[in-house]
Amino acid sequence: MPRLLGEIMGCQACTPGAGSGRQALHDGVALFTQYMSAERIGAIAYDGADPADDPQWRLSGARTRAEYALWCRHCCGMACLQMVLDHRDGHAPPLLELLHGCRAYGGYVENADGQIKGLYYAPFADYVRAEHRLHADVHPHLAAAELPGLLADGHLVMASVHWEIRRPDLPAPGRGGHLVLITGHEHGLIHLHNPSGHTPGARRASLPMDVFESFFAGRGIALRMR
Template sequence: MEPITHQVPYYSQWESPELVPDILDGTLLASSDPLWERSGAASPEEYEYWSWRLCGMACLRMALDFWWGVGPAPVALAQECLAAGAYVRHPDGRLDGLIHAPFAAYVHQRWGLAAEARSPLAAEELPDLLAAGRLAVLSVHPSIRTLDPQPPRTGGHLVLAVGADQGHLLIHNPSGFPDGSQSFARVPWADLGRFYAGRGIVLGSYAD
């Protein structure tokens, strides 16, 4: 396999990537993120709610910056996805999503990218997709950030596949740690199956 790495800009699902460990372990509320206003949220409380649910929006921001040079505010993107049916918000605050098919339709219609929801999407397909100029939003368990030896399940979190080599898949992880698991994090192929739910959204530019 010829190594491939797309130079995709990185976005965390929190506006201050260096604070992710403190936010995840509960020593800092997301609403205390000093950069919360950049998210497009109307208040720290709105940011607190959405920031835990913005992994898909962070992946979309990365793709949009890579192809179009824009990184729209993530809460604004989330509100658009809510209107498009890619999220469903219940009266008690529960949020269903990101729902892949309406999200792919939204990305195509709103942003002019090729977008295909794929289930299944085999890990073995990823190198060829990346080599063809595509990126892939993948459903993985969030403990992929530490390569947890025994994650409780697959899926539940979204990361962006940005490269591959013989031994590893390279991902941008919106909830990764600043110690090396945020951008161009190397996930051994042998470990990927513990976390990967076998589904995702393939993104591309029609120029590819």
């Protein structure tokens, strides 16, 4: 039986109501990336490097390099799920194991032409409720100002942002298309773990609310234990 969020890590923010409108920080959330070799993310994102060349691809749980290369670009949500499960249990299933479990619920769809669609939020929520005993609330319309309240109520939040949030010093080229895990807020800063961050600072980032909001699509999934 999984322990309550925070019991294994001593995370006070995992207790509903333990946070406040000013501060709620989830301590000890491990970082998982959607690419097995984090130091290669910059080359993949900006230099056209092939994910299939990742020497650590087997850690993903993929059966072949080709399977890893096909799916890893779409696994930001699964890496966020790994972070949540690891925070609760002290370990998490491999990336591709989670992905195939989610696919069985319709969270991802591979079309006949090979095009991949997803992550679809409602099937994902069904999956994590049924298979991982997480409480999941889909928020199709979520204001950035609502995030502190969700965090204060014990949630970790998967938020849809533009992938270029990894370079917040540049103007946001859009909103949405990528998922990051919101782990806390304090004094106007949003703390997040980015599965495709290309530097250590991009992977564990703290951004002013207005900067975060410029990349944020206004939707996400709030997760915590039942």
